[in-house]
Amino acid sequence: MKQDLSRIANTGLISKITNENDAASLIQDGMVVASSGFTKSGDSKAVLLALSQRAEFDPLKITLITGASLGQQTDARLATLGAISLRLPFQADAVMRTLINEGQLMYIDENLGETAMHLKTGVFGDIDIAVIEASSIKEDGSIVPTTSVGNSAIFAALAKQIIVEINLSVPADIEGIHDIFLTGKYPDKAVIPITSAGQRVGRSSIPCNPEKIAGIVFTDKKDSPADILAPDKTTEKIASCILEFLGNEVRAGRLTKALLPLQAGIGKVANAVLQGFAASDFEHLTIYSEVLQDSTFDLFDAGKVDFASGSSITVSESCYQHIFNNWEKYKDKILLRPQDVTNAAEVISRLGVIAINTALECDLYGNVNSSHIAGTHIMNGIGGSADFAQNSYLSIFVTESTCKGNTISRIVPMVSHVDHSEHDVDILVTEQGLADLRGLAPRQKAKAILQNCVHPAYRDMLEEYFMEACKRGGQTPHVIEKAFDWYKDLRLTGSMKRQHSIQESSLDKL
Amino acid sequence: MKQDLSRIANTGLISKITNENDAASLIQDGMVVASSGFTKSGDSKAVLLALSQRAEFDPLKITLITGASLGQQTDARLATLGAISLRLPFQADAVMRTLINEGQLMYIDENLGETAMHLKTGVFGDIDIAVIEASSIKEDGSIVPTTSVGNSAIFAALAKQIIVEINLSVPADIEGIHDIFLTGKYPDKAVIPITSAGQRVGRSSIPCNPEKIAGIVFTDKKDSPADILAPDKTTEKIASCILEFLGNEVRAGRLTKALLPLQAGIGKVANAVLQGFAASDFEHLTIYSEVLQDSTFDLFDAGKVDFASGSSITVSESCYQHIFNNWEKYKDKILLRPQDVTNAAEVISRLGVIAINTALECDLYGNVNSSHIAGTHIMNGIGGSADFAQNSYLSIFVTESTCKGNTISRIVPMVSHVDHSEHDVDILVTEQGLADLRGLAPRQKAKAILQNCVHPAYRDMLEEYFMEACKRGGQTPHVIEKAFDWYKDLRLTGSMKRQHSIQESSLDKL
Numbered sequence A, B: 001m002k003q004d005l006s007r008i009a010n011t012g013l014i015s016k017i018t019n020e021n022d023a024a025s026l027i028q029d030g031m032v033v034a035s036s037g038f039t040k041s042g043d044s045k046a047v048l049l050a051l052s053q054r055a056e057f058d059p060l061k062i063t064l065i066t067g068a069s070l071g072q073q074t075d076a077r078l079a080t081l082g083a084i085s086l087r088l089p090f091q092a093d094a095v096m097r098t099l100i101n102e103g104q105l106m107y108i109d110e111n112l113g114e115t116a117m118h119l120k121t122g123v124f125g126d127i128d129i130a131v132i133e134a135s136s137i138k139e140d141g142s143i144v145p146t147t148s149v150g151n152s153a154i155f156a157a158l159a160k161q162i163i164v165e166i167n168l169s170v171p172a173d174i175e176g177i178h179d180i181f182l183t184g185k186y187p188d189k190a191v192i193p194i195t196s197a198g199q200r201v202g203r204s205s206i207p208c209n210p211e212k213i214a215g216i217v218f219t220d221k222k223d224s225p226a227d228i229l230a231p232d233k234t235t236e237k238i239a240s241c242i243l244e245f246l247g248n249e250v251r252a253g254r255l256t257k258a259l260l261p262l263q264a265g266i267g268k269v270a271n272a273v274l275q276g277f278a279a280s281d282f283e284h285l286t287i288y289s290e291v292l293q294d295s296t297f298d299l300f301d302a303g304k305v306d307f308a309s310g311s312s313i314t315v316s317e318s319c320y321q322h323i324f325n326n327w328e329k330y331k332d333k334i335l336l337r338p339q340d341v342t343n344a345a346e347v348i349s350r351l352g353v354i355a356i357n358t359a360l361e362c363d364l365y366g367n368v369n370s371s372h373i374a375g376t377h378i379m380n381g382i383g384g385s386a387d388f389a390q391n392s393y394l395s396i397f398v399t400e401s402t403c404k405g406n407t408i409s410r411i412v413p414m415v416s417h418v419d420h421s422e423h424d425v426d427i428l429v430t431e432q433g434l435a436d437l438r439g440l441a442p443r444q445k446a447k448a449i450l451q452n453c454v455h456p457a458y459r460d461m462l463e464e465y466f467m468e469a470c471k472r473g474g475q476t477p478h479v480i481e482k483a484f485d486w487y488k489d490l491r492l493t494g495s496m497k498r499q500h501s502i503q504e505s506s507l508d509k510l
């Protein structure tokens, strides 16, 4: 592998240069390993791959802690080989997901803003080794990250040993876009003084004791690209509902045309919504989010966004090229920060973020499931959705009203798993329309959701449920023993529809 | 009613003195009325009573917004007369609860830290009249509150008209314990600079434009006393589990003997737990809570607590006497603040609060229901429990393992309503024992809860459910169509026990 010594300003560290196999050999069975990487960006591309190659003939089991999901099929590879006993705080890999759901590997699905605090307070024990992708190492040993910050700063602070992967595919002049603020430890946690998305509060590299650096590896592998789905009719309808709603808020004087900082979660709908702002009336927008997606850069190009703060840049291949070919244009408009800053309740609630996240399903009363299919099988995890939904000024959840060819309604009587309670869901949008749940009691929310969000194929069924539930009474009416009938029907008949009325009458006999 | 003009330093306002009936006549049908009052303390005792007397022959309907629950049977009185169309953000009254559950009055159960933000952003429309209990009015028209602050500062800022109730039963020298910090409006919300429980950041009275003061009424009615239940075997067992756990955390070096600021919710268990600290080894404790209960003052007297911050003092009659007879001893050790400061995510997450709240029920995976009996009928509301559980360093939930003579297990397969997801519940304690859920994946949490928290009468049933669920797989295993069988059995047979196995086999045929 090519080396570029100009990327290591601390010359005392030159002797630490090694290859990925030797570096990976530092990782031993039973260790707690932390790796950079947030939504496929800035992850370890050499050492964890070498580890997985070794694991094929030298079985081992590690705890693997990251920022968020990894690229390079790393999770799939390691999980398939049984090399991970515990994974946290987020993953989004189909193979790993299957193994998690089979109970073959333990997965701690965490609010992305909380892992740093849990690490500092010792919940997961000591970190034996951290692998951190860098664009360079500075004279003081501090690490300039690449396309993500994630939990790397806390990993560098806590790990006993550190392996740095210098990625030559990332231009060295990425330096300057990182804003590394360390939040401190209880009882002396610091005020995070951010009062606008663009305000720098930290330094541009991750403090690191050079003595802990046990190996430096060079690589030139690119980040795995984001899968960008082009907006379709459904996502465009959802986007236009949200834009119209926000326009009305501006006309009502509750927001200005600059709105408040935007956050958009992962998932195709959230990305499409952001894209929709390009052709809108809004101006001088800012983004205070986790992941800066293609849409962020489209909005810069459209002159709509003044500044974007996130924890990673996760974009398609063509967008990646475009960004680094035009780096001068973007570099002063972006800050990448640790995820316990991007996702800090303190900052989100102070800035008044408008958060747009995707739901797997939502219920009559506005409770949202972001993570568990049918209440049991995890899809990805809660990610940062609760950090934002709980603390934002406006918490918007989007979802198509059905999936799997209308056999599944994503608006159900009672969600099978609650990630976000009714208290943290202000606006619900499907391609059917938008329900503004602010200032409503649960029974009123149900009416708004029935009227605006449910797919016509399920509206009567849901209304019937609601009517029967209201006869039973309650602040939040339910027919508790029928609340999950739709899942049972899906299981038994392959659809939430049709068979329902039959099941119902047989249950009535109980 | 006796008057004391020395309590009104702004002499221009003397002419506004009136009686409660005339003041109440300012309140008209359809108005949005805000009243001071937080957990029965510092509430309106004259004007709202007069309003309820008038409502007997002059029907009207208002929206009633408070800090939290009211004393004086005010909620019961007004609700019974049908005088409330919408109530928020918290209540704890048996009569009102019944009417809410019947759907006769709309109730918006809100996180107590969020109402101020919702009011500022216009979610509930304009406040027509605010009624605020005061100990005095200062020369600049600002209002010195009494035993609570709650939402009074935001009410004073936003209401079109203000009625002040000067309560002569509260000594004028209560002045000085209030710390009124206004958090500001988006996009210019301020940093709340609190870095320790005892740090004053605001002024000692509520800013108020004297021109908005439409009436001043004198009263001398005392706060309704708190119902204090003496610790019993169950609550003592729970308390001792928590003290032992915290002692172990100190020994493990994760906490010092001063711990971190304590919050204790309402409910008899939480109060008993705080009381337990009196005979412990801990020292220099601080309290950063909502409600300062009898236990707070017991801990001052025991020399255990250095400082207590809250939004109200809600104590028994004897404790109330004791406090004001010894005011010099306490007054420099207490701050009462607005509830959007006591309950601010920002401050709670910065201080690293140890939060102790009571659950109605908890499930196998650590999800907690604080508010809805059997998923439908509200008890009180979520209160500040989520503000604290989501942002604290340690979120502890306590509950007896059963209730109603063991016919109900408070540890169930799946909670019928989720107020706090597994992500916000670190420790679960019943009289059976303590489960430390930190750093565990859901299946591991289930084992810890089964082993430590479930009542023996339900352990086998719950284990059976868990085993069957694990066969189905998933990150969070459930037998979705049986998840709520225990409630069905309770409904049909009066108990969650016994009949269960019969129902189960009949369901198996489906």
Ligand SMILES: CC(C)(COP(=O)(O)OP(=O)(O)OC[C@H]1O[C@@H](n2cnc3c(N)ncnc32)[C@H](O)[C@@H]1OP(=O)(O)O)[C@@H](O)C(=O)NCCC(=O)NCCS
Residues within 6 Å of the ligand: A264, A265, A266, A267, A268, A269, A290, A291, A357, A358, A359, A360, A361, A370, A371, A373, A374, A379, A380, A381, A382, A383, A384, A385, A400, A403, A404, A408, A409, A410
């Ligand atoms: C919820 C989430 C999975 C949606 O992502 P998405 O890409 O928009 O997902 P889709 O709507 O296409 O659904 C994904 C799959 O699940 C299926 N699905 C969706 N809802 C379902 C439901 N209620 N029941 C069963 N299957 C469902 C879809 O059919 C689709 O299956 P397919 O791939 O076989 O077609 C994603 O946003 C997520 O992981 N969120 C949690 C984390 C988060 O919100 N982070 C935000 C801050 S970064």
Ligand SMILES: CC(C)(COP(=O)(O)OP(=O)(O)OC[C@H]1O[C@@H](n2cnc3c(N)ncnc32)[C@H](O)[C@@H]1OP(=O)(O)O)[C@@H](O)C(=O)NCCC(=O)NCCS
Residues within 6 Å of the ligand: B264, B265, B266, B267, B268, B269, B290, B291, B357, B358, B359, B360, B361, B370, B371, B373, B374, B379, B380, B381, B382, B383, B384, B385, B403, B404, B408, B409, B410
């Ligand atoms: C949850 C809460 C109601 C518990 O309060 P508590 O005084 O300890 O309540 P108890 O355990 O005595 O239960 C109250 C009643 O509900 C019944 N109950 C409790 N759990 C039940 C369950 N799972 N199913 C059915 N009934 C239940 C009890 O039997 C009791 O009935 P009774 O009065 O007829 O004996 C109370 O803490 C609360 O309202 N919490 C939400 C707000 C909050 O947490 N605020 C904290 C910050 S201030």
